[in-house]
Amino acid sequence: MDVSEAIKKRRSIRKFKPDPIPEEKIRLLLESARLAPSGTNTQPWRFVVIKDNDTKKKLQEAAHNQRHIGRAPVIIVCCADLKAFKEFPERVDELIESGALPERTREVFIPYLKKGMDTVTKDALMVAAAANVAIAVEHIVLQAVEIGLGTCWVRWYEDNKVKEILDIPEHVEVMALLPIGVPDEDPSRRPRLELDQLVNGEKYGEGYF
């Protein structure tokens, strides 16, 4: 299956067969997340893999009783470690060593980032975290399609409760719950806006198509 096919085939799946997911498939999903791009290669994504039925039930309750949470054989709780954004000097060094960035980045970019980090608000960090972690989550989602698994992004949950259930520390934020399993439904394509409602040409408000 190529990427276009996976994109077209993907649906949010909310009914799962009880079949367990082999460990190598879980690993492949997590590996797909690991390879995602991120700003300054910060890689802020962190994951908690849940198989325990009691924990799933508690997460279902924290997610306003959405039943696909409790029914999934595995839930990957996708988080952002906000401390990861402070580790940019190490990340920049690695990028320079790998040849991705020129040497002079050290003198130019690191002071610029340091200044930004001294004044950054939590809200701004959360925006960066959401953008970066969303890419990793969608890697998992599309990889799952290729290996015959279904997933559903879940963002409707009580943050504090999820953190408490899973012992998630203060500096780590929950970005999504991802129930995963063999699909037990085959939904048709959900409605989407047309491209001409989404795309502007040259200036916002001017048509492209």
Ligand SMILES: Cc1cc2nc3c(=O)[nH]c(=O)nc-3n(C[C@H](O)[C@H](O)[C@H](O)COP(=O)(O)O)c2cc1C
């Ligand atoms: C950021 C995000 C949050 C979502 N939160 C939930 C959720 O809490 N519960 C749920 O059942 N679906 C959730 N969804 C799934 C959407 O309802 C779904 O993507 C949308 O209706 C389009 O359907 P499709 O994914 O099958 O194409 C979420 C999707 C995204 C991307």
